Amino acid sequence: LNAELSYVRNDVINHYALSFNLLIPCETNNLHFSWHVKSKVEYKLGFQVDNPIAMAMPQANISLQGEVPRTLSVFCVELSCTGKLDSEVTILMQLNLTINSSKNITILNFKRRKMCYKKLEPEVKSPTSDKNSSKAIFDPVNTAPTTSTRVFYISVGVCCAVIFLVAIILAVLHLHSMKRIELDDSISDSSSSQGLSQPSTQTTQYLRADTPNNATPVTSYPTLRIEKNDLKSVTLMEAKAKVKDIAISRERITLKDVLQEGTFGRIFHGILIEEKDPSKEKQVFVKTVKDQASEVQVTMMLTESCKLRGLHHRNLLPITHVCIEEGEKPMVLLPYMNWGNLKLFLRQCKLVEANNPQAISQQDLVHMAIQIACGMSYLARREVIHKDLAARNCVIDDALQVKITDNALSRDLFPMDYHCLGDNENRPVRWMALESLVNNEFSSASDVWAFGVTLWELMTLGQTPYVDIDPFEMAAYLKDGYRIAQPINCPDELFAVMACCWALDPEERPKFQQLVQCLTEFHAALGAYV
Incomplete structure (x- = not known):
């Protein structure tokens, strides 16, 4: 990134900069930090990742313990994904600074986030194809190729070239005809x-x-x-069937304050009792409708609530549960965010x-x-x-x-x-x-x-x-x-x-x-x- 973030300047720590959890582009594998001090300062460096399966432990090009250089220097931290699964990984780099070997210790925690993606496995050739290929290239030692053999190899080569050209033409035509979305995750x-x-x-x-x-x-x-x-016409029965797998009992939901209210809809601050442990509960948003809501309005609420369902990201809030019991107004539950x-x-x-x-x-x-x-x-x-x-x-x-x-x-x-x-x-x-x-x-x-x-x-x-x-x-x-x-x-x-x-x-x-x-x-x- 073409930007600099100062964490310590003129012996003053920028706590806001330390609290900012910076997102690293998926194609960026190295972070560079510049540092220097005027007097003797010893350091210890350590790393943590919350998902070691998705990312290997970060590596620095300096020792994990020593003295901070007196002249302006740059060290590099390598962040390498393993390619084993898709996941957003949170990285913590902890830098402990000790002044004059005393008990005056300052701890700096640097947080970063990076998306790691699973690598596609290369195709493995079957033993059968290996045998076939070995037979195809086998040539007895000290045996001069006959005319028919030369003709055979030339024919195979010409056929391969024709197939290759046809494949290229088909690929070009396909790219021109299809409508696709550009995914620019690898932008420099x-x-x-x-x-x-x-x-x-x-x-x-x-x-x-x-x-x-x-x-x-x-x-x-x-x-x-x-x-x-x-907007395809979806019946209320079809809408309920789509969310049946996340339906819960009305008895687990307690409605508290009304946060927002419209002509036919309401959003409540609610409490959800844990199914496995009734002594535990968590706060939720509860979207529901009033008595005068039409069947179309109820259907639209259930259908539109499923837009982000099944997606997992720190900046998305998909639904977690619904209540669609007979005789009760349908309810849609989402995790609670206290400023609304x-x-x-x-x-x-x-x-x-x-x-x-x-x-x-x-x-x-x-x-x-x-x-x-x-x-x-x-x-x-x-x-x-x-x-x-x-x-x-x-x-x-x-x-x-x-x-x-x-x-x-x-x-x-x-x-x-x-x-x-x-x-x-x-x-x-x-x-x-x-x-x-x-x-x-x-x-x-x-x-x-x-x-x-x-x-x-x-x-x-x-x-x-x-x-x-x-x-x-x-x-x-x-x-x-x-x-x-x-x-x-x-x-x-x-x-x-x-x-x-x-x-x-x-x-x-x-x-x-x-x-x-x-x-x-x-x-x-x-x-x-x-």
Whole structure:
């Protein structure tokens, strides 16, 4: 990464820098640390990984015990994945510093996170094929090849060449015909930063929201897996059958305070009793419906709740259980996050901002954006399209950890964020990319567009985007090149990231992995000025 993070400067420890658990790109295998001291300081170095099956123990190119050099030096730590399974690994590097061999010991803990992926096993040739191949190349010693033998080998060679050429032609035709999604997990550091810091001419024109660029919308996107937002009619019985395997008894759930309430839906703070040990309990979110909810609304809640089911990532919050007993209102359970909905949290921060300007910093907001981008990067790798990324569909806890949720009940709890454009479907018009508005087409690139709007929400502490634009005019407004204006006190570099996300051509928008790296570098630069 083209960024530096200072942990100790002028004998003062930067505790905030130590608390930041930095995400390492999967293709980065080495970390470099620079250090030096003015007087004698002894050190001890140690490492821990939470999943030794996915990552080998880190190795340093210096001894694990000795003296800190008096001149500026750099040491390297190697982080090598084993390739045995897919997992996000947390690495802890502990550095113990002792001054003048006394009891004055300072302990520095450096935390990093890295995604490791399972390597594909090479194909093993069967014994039969080995025997065949050995027979094919066998030539008796001291026996001159006959004319028929030469003709046979020439024929085999010509056949192999023809088969090879046909395979190449078929592969080219296949690549041109299929629609695929690009997974850029192996982007180099330099290319990732250049992709955002040096946007194309078309993208640069979006930096002024009051100037249209008159760009012609693109109608076909050959390298993106595009998904239509077709709402297939699912019956309530079918919806319940899909979640039957995670259904639990109503007796295990206790409802406490109402956290959010809409026309037909509610979110409660609840308590779930452990099945194996009734003396243990844990806090949960409980999504449910009121008595007047229709069967269609109940079905939609259950169906949309399954969007992230089965996915595991530190920045995702999938459902854990449901209650679908006869005679009871259906309930959907998610792990509890004590500061709740991100949009409501941001608006609360805005209310107290006048009395407490330090309530939430710009660096905190960028850290939230990094977490959302990490979760979306994971979804993109799994070819899952969210279709409704926004601050209202994220939750946060008191450690400022952010997790992305599904959009079940969002239309009811945030009715002003959804609009019907005459097709009998409420959609988040102000967060949607142009191709989604016009052609009802969604892809990872349309999720990137929504991420740009979500980043704008973060920097404005929960304001509504395009609040003065008629929802029916949004498509024409975007097609003419207009975008939401740069928020007050938002750095130009951060608004440039948003602008890249709003490129008309989905191919010109950055990938989520690029966004993670760019925002991480920007976050580190903000820390350098603190």
